[in-house]
Amino acid sequence: DKPIEKLECIGHVQKRMGTPLRKLKIRLGxxxxxxxxxxxxxxxxxxxxxxxITTYYGLAILRDNQDVKSMKQAIWAIWLHLISTDKKPEHNFCTKGEDSWCKYQIAQSGKKKPTSTANIF
Incomplete structure (x- = not known):
């Protein structure tokens, strides 16, 4: 892993994630x-x-901007979280505990009742 040398505007990074997704949606129509x-x-x-997706992506980069490994894990957590289902939960990289952004992990901490999930794809 290389040290992070250049910080960019999170908005531009988010845009670079959103634009290809929008183009894919248009292309497949x-x-x-x-x-x-x-x-x-x-x-x-x-x-x-x-x-x-772009908001989560930006937050993952912003929150873990000093540690490349944590940043990669946070970005993977987004993808895995979005493809997760009740039958096949994919929340291993989601932050754990009652302060997590992931409802599954909050439920696992015993603070709330688990909710049903369906992936967006």
């Missing part, structure tokens, strides 16, 4: 995926989902 549904829409790669 109404094309049916393997499950017979399109890429956009409810529980899919909708505009609110893209906004959520």
């Amino acid at each position: 109404k094309e049916k995926l393997s499950d017979g549904k399109t890429i956009g829409g409810k529980k899919r790669l909708s505009e609110p989902a893209i906004t959520r």
Whole structure:
């Protein structure tokens, strides 16, 4: 791992994540995926989902900006969290404990009742 040498505006970094996702959504448009549904829409790669992903991405970088390993883990946590389901939970990289942003991890800490999850893809 290299030391972090250049800090950039988080907004620009988030934009670099959001733009390809929006282009992918436009490119695939109404094309049916393997499950017979399109890429956009409810529980899919909708505009609110893209906004959520880019926000989480920016926060992961901002919160772990002094440690590359932690930053990578936080970024992977976003992806794994988003593809997680009740049958196959993928929350190993999500921050643990009652102060976590992950509802699954909060439930695991015993502070709240677990909620049902469905991935966005």
